[in-house]
């Protein structure tokens with residue numbers, strides 16, 4: 299998980315450390331040239347002091363001071379060094395721009411959407427330029443920590459608690475109707491099964507609606523999950539109107555007192571317009587309480603663009619990103635909620651029914667930055 303991004307960030311951090319070390323070495327080299335002149339100046343200054351101070355004790359003080367001179371020379375070297383690495387220094391705009399150039403490339407290569415890279419970059423610039431680096435602080439740590447905070451803020455901008463939503467909404471109405479939309483092969487049907495299992499683990503009753511009437515075998519696939527989980531599946535014939543299937547599932551749930559209807563939908567039709575029209579009809583007829591967009595995080599910017607398109611054309615309440623376990627980059631997870639303005643609800647982390655993690659920005663940040 300996120301191996302590519304982790305390695306890139308780790309290399310970036312090391313490069314920054316090496317750069318700072320190199321700057322220190324350059325200052326030290328300069329210092330060696332400056333040192334003799336400085337030593338002469340120190341000597342002259344001491345002599346002047348000596349002639350002024352006629353008092354014996356004062357002369358002794360000066361003598362003692364003179365004896366300490368070698369120490370002072372070392373002190374002078376480290377003083378300059380300190381200006382760069384150890385003491386409070388201002389991080390200037392030129393340095394931040396160098397840092398950002400490298401970082402922007404890493405983020406873009408890791409599938410972070412362009413507009414999100416721009417947001418991260420401008421936030422980082424604002425926070426770093428003119429910032430005081432304290433004693434012992436490493437520039438690379440400052441940058442990575444700020445980056446973490448900014449990504450976390452982006453992820454937390456659209457928060458949503460699925461469990462709380464179900465609990466609260468069920469006090470108003472029953473059943474709740476949740477539809478899952480997204481292109482084919484991204485994990486919609488598997489995710490529906492995972493959510494069904496999760497809801498049942500929490501004590502809710504569930505019925506599935508076989509709303510993908512377009513793809514051959516889609517109904518059977520959902521039925522297989524239903525059988526394994528012990529959940530009823532409401533279905534019509536292949537090619538039937540999915541809005542009618544979901545409507546029937548809602549009626550069935552109403553009559554049986556079932557809490558939640560989870561509705562599958564097609565991921566592909568003859569044309570994109572057909573698909574959007576069908577989903578719009580499903581929404582009109584069945585009035586879902588939640589429309590969840592499902593896509594795979596390995597699709598990178600394609601997934602983000604599809605989320606944007608579905609949100610504009612159909613309207614979504616949030617996203618679920620699947621196949622996080624197989625995603626070396628992580629950019630989709632970082633970008634999708636920023637781009638859609640809608641929260642991520644869950645992350646799919648494998649093919650098993652329990653491989654579903656409720657979205658938590660800290661969980662994601664820990665997985666990306668954990669051992670950097």
Ligand SMILES: Nc1nc2c(ncn2[C@@H]2O[C@H](COP(=O)(O)OP(=O)(O)OP(=O)(O)O)[C@@H](O)[C@H]2O)c(=O)[nH]1
Pocket residue numbers: 481482483484485486487488489510513516564565566620621622623624645646647648649653
């Ligand atoms: N590694 C991994 N595989 C997943 C995950 N979620 C789903 N899959 C796999 O992705 C493949 C496609 O999943 P489906 O649930 O059939 O996808 P779909 O969106 O319903 O596809 P269509 O019905 O063709 O539109 C299956 O092999 C799943 O096991 C996940 O979180 N991690």
Ligand SMILES: [Mg+2]
Pocket residue numbers: 486487488510516562
């Ligand atoms: Mg499916």
